[in-house]
Amino acid sequence: MRLKHWLLxxxxxxxxxxxxxxxxxxALAVFSSDALSSVAYxxxxxxxVLVLAGxxxxxxxxxxxxxxxxxxxIVTASYRQIILAxxxxxxxxxxxxxxxxxKWSLAAAAxxxxxxxxxxxxxxxxxxxAITSAVPALLEHRVALGLAAIAILTYGNLRGVRESxxxxxxxxxxxxxxxxxxxxMGLGRLALGGAEPAAPVPEPPGxxxxxxxxxxxxxxxxxxxxxxxxVISNGVAAFRKxxxxxxxxxxxxxxxxxxxxxxxxxxxxxxxxxxPSAKETLIxxxxxxxxxxxxxxxxxxxxxxxxxxxxxxxxxxxxxRLASLLAQDSYLPRQMAELGDRLVFSNGIVLLGTFxxxxxxxxxxxxxxxxxxxxxxxxxxxxxxxAGMVSYWRDAWRYSKPAGARKALAINLAGCVATGVAMIVIxxxxxxxxxxxxxxxxxxxxxxxxxxxxxxxxxxxxxSLQQYSRxxxxxxxxxxxxxxxxxxxxxYALDYVLDNVGSPNLRAVYVDTDPVQTAEVKAQWEKWxxxxxxxxxxxxxxxxxxxxxxxxxxxxxxxxxxxxTVVLPEVIPGKWWHTFLHNQRxxxxxxxxxxxxxTLVLDVPYHxx
Numbered sequence: 001m002r003l004k005h006w007l008l009x010x011x012x013x014x015x016x017x018x019x020x021x022x023x024x025x026x027a028l029a030v031f032s033s034d035a036l037s038s039v040a041y042x043x044x045x046x047x048x049v050l051v052l053a054g055x056x057x058x059x060x061x062x063x064x065x066x067x068x069x070x071x072x073x074i075v076t077a078s079y080r081q082i083i084l085a086x087x088x089x090x091x092x093x094x095x096x097x098x099x100x101x102x103k104w105s106l107a108a109a110a111x112x113x114x115x116x117x118x119x120x121x122x123x124x125x126x127x128x129x130a131i132t133s134a135v136p137a138l139l140e141h142r143v144a145l146g147l148a149a150i151a152i153l154t155y156g157n158l159r160g161v162r163e164s165x166x167x168x169x170x171x172x173x174x175x176x177x178x179x180x181x182x183x184x185m186g187l188g189r190l191a192l193g194g195a196e197p198a199a200p201v202p203e204p205p206g207x208x209x210x211x212x213x214x215x216x217x218x219x220x221x222x223x224x225x226x227x228x229x230x231v232i233s234n235g236v237a238a239f240r241k242x243x244x245x246x247x248x249x250x251x252x253x254x255x256x257x258x259x260x261x262x263x264x265x266x267x268x269x270x271x272x273x274x275x276p277s278a279k280e281t282l283i284x285x286x287x288x289x290x291x292x293x294x295x296x297x298x299x300x301x302x303x304x305x306x307x308x309x310x311x312x313x314x315x316x317x318x319x320x321r322l323a324s325l326l327a328q329d330s331y332l333p334r335q336m337a338e339l340g341d342r343l344v345f346s347n348g349i350v351l352l353g354t355f356x357x358x359x360x361x362x363x364x365x366x367x368x369x370x371x372x373x374x375x376x377x378x379x380x381x382x383x384x385x386x387a388g389m390v391s392y393w394r395d396a397w398r399y400s401k402p403a404g405a406r407k408a409l410a411i412n413l414a415g416c417v418a419t420g421v422a423m424i425v426i427x428x429x430x431x432x433x434x435x436x437x438x439x440x441x442x443x444x445x446x447x448x449x450x451x452x453x454x455x456x457x458x459x460x461x462x463x464s465l466q467q468y469s470r471x472x473x474x475x476x477x478x479x480x481x482x483x484x485x486x487x488x489x490x491x492y493a494l495d496y497v498l499d500n501v502g503s504p505n506l507r508a509v510y511v512d513t514d515p516v517q518t519a520e521v522k523a524q525w526e527k528w529x530x531x532x533x534x535x536x537x538x539x540x541x542x543x544x545x546x547x548x549x550x551x552x553x554x555x556x557x558x559x560x561x562x563x564x565t566v567v568l569p570e571v572i573p574g575k576w577w578h579t580f581l582h583n584q585r586x587x588x589x590x591x592x593x594x595x596x597x598x599t600l601v602l603d604v605p606y607h608x609x
Contacts (some may be wrong), residue, residue: 019316022238023214024246024249026169027238027250028250028253029173031232031250032168032253032257032421033172033259033311034119034226034311034312034315036258036261036575037123037126037127037175037227037228037311038224038227038228038258039179039258039261039262040126040283040308041126041282042222042224042264043061044276045064045218046061046219046221046222046455047275049214049217050064050214050277051276053214059270060269061269063216064219064222065263065266065267065430067219068219068222070257070530071223071226071418071422072258073259074414074419075229075382075415075418076252076254076255077411077598078386078411078414078415079229079230079232079251079385080251080367081389081395081408081412082095083248084099084244084245085389085392087236087244091230091234091322091383091385091539092108092112092230092388093109093112093234093388095384095388095389096384096388096486097329099105099387099388100384103446104388106446107470107542108380108381110377110446110449111380112377112382113322114445115378115381116322116352117319117352117356118359119314119315120153120316120353120356121360122370123151123310123315124150124153124306124308124309126310127141127149127306127310129281130272130281130283130284130308131145131302131306132184133186133284133301134157134301136161142365142527143360143361143364145365149312150312150353150357150360153312154316154352154353157313157316157317157344157349158349158350171303174300174307176261178300179261179265179300179304180261181296182287182290182291183260183264183268184266185291186264186272187268187289188270190268191268198234216425217429217430219425220425220426220429226382227250227378228311229258230252231314231315233247233251233255235318236319236506238321242402244493251296254558256395260306265282265283265286272286274286274289279418283304294315296503311360312356315352315356316352319348319351320345320346320347320349321335321345323348324336324348329453330453330456331450333347333452335347336348344411354412373437376423376435376439377442379423382415382419382422382423383416383419384410385484386416386419386420387416389412390409390416393405393409395410397409401458426432427439445573475561475563475598476505476561476563477562478555478562479507479567480506480533480551480555480565480567481508481509481566481567482548482568483508483510483569484510484585486523486528488606489569490570490605492604492606493568493604494508494528495530498530506532507533507535508535509534509535510534510535510536511536511544512539513539513544517535519532522536526541545585545588551594556596561598563598563599564596564599564600564602565599565601567602568589568603568604569586569606570603570604570605570606571603571605571608574607
């Protein structure tokens with residue numbers, strides 16, 4: 001505990017929770033870093049598809065980007081209504097559960113949990129790619145660098161919401177400033193005609209025609225710019241009061257900044273004629289053209305790396321909160337709903353960090369290998385949340401006719417249709433590139449949720465007192481005390497049982513592995529055993545545990561319906577490291593006996609000075 005407090009800080013009292021809530025500027029950095037960071041690779045994902053039709057197809061970049069910005073505006077308007085209607089947070093899960101039913105709410109929750117894990121892996125991989133673009137020598141170490149970044153993020157979030165907000169706010173605003181300066185200077189050079197085009201590259205072969213399907217693929221790639229938009233709706237409770245209003249305003253800020261930066265980068269990429277490269281990111285290429293290779297370029301790369309890595313922080317804010325809601329409803333282990341010492345959901349934070357690290361290592365830190373898995377889940381949650389709000393406003397209009405219900409219904413209906421179409425496009429165009437794995441994983445997670453819920457339901461039924469009555473005649477108790485010799489610890493346990501439990505039906509048991517030692521134990525037991533019988537078990541193969549467990553099982557079978565109590569004299573060393581100098585038979589025996597019906601363990605510790 002001392003080590004934990006040294007690393008993470010001293011525990012915070014529950015009464016300090018309101019002080020840990022976030023102001024709008026800090027919350028923008030905490031909850032929006034994922035969405036804002038996607039500007040660094042969303043345009044590149046569009047170009048990677050369009051370039052298949054040759055350089056003439058690059059003109060479509062602006063139109064595809066405008067379509068995505070329009071979709072962003074619709075989703076933002078819809079989610080602001082969710083925040084105001086469900087101020088407790090929970091986003092798609094809460095809305096779906098209230099309006100569409102449990103099945104759809106679990107689908108939304110599964111999709112979001114998967115997307116949060118992918119967000120961490122993709123963001124960190126892209127951040128490391130930004131730094132390896134500037135320093136190519138680090139490319140071979142990208143997996144190790146990525147794992148280190150995830151560890152730092154996990155540590156920062158375990159220290160608490162407010163501390164992590166302060167830690168991550170500066171890099172977020174630094175990135176916005178760097179990218180804003182890049183766009184302003186780049187647009188200025190394009191407007192004044194002083195822009196130098198990118199270095200000539202080989203003409204793309206144009207292996208495909210500029211078909212509608214190709215445009216839809218480009219659209220689905222660029223939709224990664226919208227991942228993370230929903231995080232604010234999941235974390236409304238983290239905002240200072242009035243929480244819903246502050247969260248709604250913050251979401252509007254985020255959408256405005258995201259749309260401006262994304263459209264600006266797409267315009268610069270088209271204006272300068274920049275094409276995707278396997279060795280250098282799109283942002284890096286544009287930065288070299290606008291800033292040259294001076295200080296501003298390296299500041300841009302540093303800012304991009306930081307925001308991409310810290311983009312994962314949005315998931316560290318959203319995943320644990322969503323997991324806690326699922327745990328409260330008994331769909332995840334209930335430990336996930338417990339606040340840690342620092343008033344954060346520590347179990348969820350550690351779980352997210354672990355899953356993301358495994359995913360990053362499996363895909364060797366390759367951003368383009370991870371991105372096809374991305375966005376399917378988040379657009380499913382978008383669609384379900386909008387469908388839930390359509391049902392919400394329809395019922396409100398039907399029964400109470402509140403002011404503005406028709407307008408709200410129209411906004412959410414438009415959002416549902418738009419995100420539903422986008423989800424289908426993403427699922428179809430990315431299916432063979434890896435999206436199939438997410439589509440398969442969502443129902444598997446839903447099955448897991450239901451299995452966990454069933455376990456809790458059955459456990460509560462078995463533990464209920466409603467249909468329970470105490471037996472008229474108390475169960476008989478049988479006591480057995482395994483000993484490894486006769487010493488103070490054994491005599492101490494023997495005296496405790498005989499003097500405090502009454503006159504139990506007690507027998508001691510010893511395993512014979514050495515005839516000479518066994519004879520000595522028998523002699524000592526005659527002197528110190530207070531008349532308690534000693535059973536000696538033969539062990540031709542020198543095993544101790546197996547004969548003991550067989551003997552306990554035999555006693556249990558001979559006394560069906562009785563309590564079989566195993567008395568364990570256990571030596572507790574004075575220092576923790578002394579534990580490794582003693583055998584752990586007592587611990588092993590406790591673990592083995594734990595799952596035997598009507599069998600108890602009475603552990604009598606003897607503490608050494």
